[in-house]
Amino acid sequence: MQLGELQHQYPRFVRRDATIMALSVDPADESLGMIERLGLAFAVGSDPNQRIIQQFRVQNPDTRELALHAVYVLNEQAEVIYRKVGLRRPQSAELIDAIDAYYGNYPQHDNVSKVADRIAVAYPQNNFQALLEVARVEAPPSSIDQALLAETMRLITNGRSDDAVFAFRRLIAASPEATDLELYATTAWMTRQRFFSTNPDAITTGKELQRRLARLSELEAAVRDNRDKSQSTSLYTALGQARAGLSATRAKVSREAAAWNLRYAKTMIRSYRELARAARSPTPT
Amino acid sequence: MRSSYACSMLLLALVTTAPAAQANNSSYPTYKPSSRSLAAVDIRTSAYGASRDAPEAADIGERIADFSVRRAGGGLLSLREARRNGPVVIIFYRGHW
Numbered sequence: 001m002q003l004g005e006l007q008h009q010y011p012r013f014v015r016r017d018a019t020i021m022a023l024s025v026d027p028a029d030e031s032l033g034m035i036e037r038l039g040l041a042f043a044v045g046s047d048p049n050q051r052i053i054q055q056f057r058v059q060n061p062d063t064r065e066l067a068l069h070a071v072y073v074l075n076e077q078a079e080v081i082y083r084k085v086g087l088r089r090p091q092s093a094e095l096i097d098a099i100d101a102y103y104g105n106y107p108q109h110d111n112v113s114k115v116a117d118r119i120a121v122a123y124p125q126n127n128f129q130a131l132l133e134v135a136r137v138e139a140p141p142s143s144i145d146q147a148l149l150a151e152t153m154r155l156i157t158n159g160r161s162d163d164a165v166f167a168f169r170r171l172i173a174a175s176p177e178a179t180d181l182e183l184y185a186t187t188a189w190m191t192r193q194r195f196f197s198t199n200p201d202a203i204t205t206g207k208e209l210q211r212r213l214a215r216l217s218e219l220e221a222a223v224r225d226n227r228d229k230s231q232s233t234s235l236y237t238a239l240g241q242a243r244a245g246l247s248a249t250r251a252k253v254s255r256e257a258a259a260w261n262l263r264y265a266k267t268m269i270r271s272y273r274e275l276a277r278a279a280r281s282p283t284p285t
Numbered sequence: 286m287r288s289s290y291a292c293s294m295l296l297l298a299l300v301t302t303a304p305a306a307q308a309n310n311s312s313y314p315t316y317k318p319s320s321r322s323l324a325a326v327d328i329r330t331s332a333y334g335a336s337r338d339a340p341e342a343a344d345i346g347e348r349i350a351d352f353s354v355r356r357a358g359g360g361l362l363s364l365r366e367a368r369r370n371g372p373v374v375i376i377f378y379r380g381h382w
Binding site: 003006013016017018019020021022023024028029030031032035043044045046047051052053055056057058059060061066067068069070071072073074075076077078079080081082083084085086087090094095097098099100101102103106 | 313314316318319328329333334335336337338339341342343344345346347348349350351352354355356357358362364367368369370371372373374375376377378379
């Protein structure tokens, strides 16, 4: 979670009468530029002597004068009801969920009823955890085994995006609300990196891209070395052609990747729907 | 079509060879502690937010003594004042780096 993202969700905290304090070791006045740049409405405090950092015992072992990235939620009695220290940074929704669960209001979704609306809210955050936030819907608990899904998604995403497992499972569980188009778009986005890593056609396109980049670099060097301007016309013509060629190849890559990802996403949606149906079906006795 | 079939078969194979499914029927929030964690867990547990880098960090249920710090823009930021209104979210961030 970054402070900008927190600001984006700030009204949700206000509705819960929650106060946000962001603390760092920076002198108070040095934070003013950041506050203005990010448009922060919540309080930013200064702990230059690490007094509060030591009170929470979250000193960074590598740089003792700094804190680990840590988030705490306290109740009105100043008791810790949620903490996350030095691990994956939580999204705001996680903190909202922690507050709602403590006060007996979980799950609560601020009347954001459509999956599409949630996607619109979370896309700017641009990571898989945001998808989980989007997908935290009133889905019935799935009986699909999480480890199985994690393994499956590991195969699908080269093991680098396992947060997507949970997001995707919940999206599928909520699929009566979500249109296929939303699911395709989401999956294609999740799997966009797969184009170059697994698609055999991409190797050809990738080689073409590399060749054009090398040619452009070669010509740019030649232009720099052509101090007496003896070959200017021919060099600049070749340079223009190389740039145009590179641009065309990049557009080709983009088109191919988009089409490939959409096909891949459709396959995945079908497979997961089948898996979800199978898991929900009563076991024959 | 062939790739779809192959993918379905792969998933089917995983279903049939995986350990018995454990339904997650908890009505409490569950998230993955880190991107390497296989499973999402209840975020209210001590283990959820614990870090090896700070094993003594303030834990769930611990009462934090009131404090106040200088607020950017002027004035003081007081935990005692803040918690009168409701829950307080405290974020330690690294600042300018």
